[in-house]
Amino acid sequence: MLIVGSQEATEAIRYMSFAPLIAGMRELTTTILWAADQKKAPLVGLLVGLICSAIAAYHLTAIPGFGYAGVAISAFILEITSLLWNALIIQKRCKGAFPVMTLLAYLTFLASIGFLNVPFENFLFYIGIESRTMQSLGSMLFFIGCIALFLLLRFWGRGSFRRYR
Structure with a gap:
């Protein structure tokens, strides 16, 4: 209530509590790919995540009463999609490494x-x-x-x- 000014955002903020974990894992995989001289793969993954996030935000925030949760889910989708993209590239490059x-x-x-x-x-x-x-x-x-x-x-x-x- 103090930060956002609305009680409706409580659940969305609670569900976003794991976003730093996902973002940290995405950053770790990005660093691994950069060290392996794969500089384009994290960028492509981030762009795919942005597209998926924008589509989710467009549709989810339009649902009545789902606005804040839709924003939280779309931010989560950005991080998850980018993380999975990076993980798949690492897995393909080094079997069993990730x-x-x-x-x-x-x-x-x-x-x-x-x-x-x-x-x-x-x-x-x-x-x-x-x-x-x-x-x-x-x-x-x-x-x-x-x-x-x-x-x-x-x-x-x-x-x-x-x-x-």
Whole structure:
């Protein structure tokens, strides 16, 4: 509310919390391609991402009540499309250098945390925690717990992520 001036943007901003992760991965793959003397591939991927993002923004923001979410989704599409383009070029150039399936599994797990946060907040309200401060604290602890679970599965566990290696 303080930044945008509208309560409608809350969900869109929440879903964009993973955009820095995707943007960082895109930047990493761009740097890898530049180091491999593939300077045009990231530019082409970014242009394809821009086109997909513009098409998505044009159609999604026109849906009534979907304006802010449409903008967030279109920005996410830009980053995802560019990342996938770069990943495919790296995978084609160096077989096994960029484990696409492993990264997709990690990304799916991490993105599900954002989508599970809203039902968790509803559950907190259902069990009688009506204080907004306590709900925020509960959501933060839920997020930290999910990230800790991810780290355990990734680095120490023998969980389902290991089979993608």
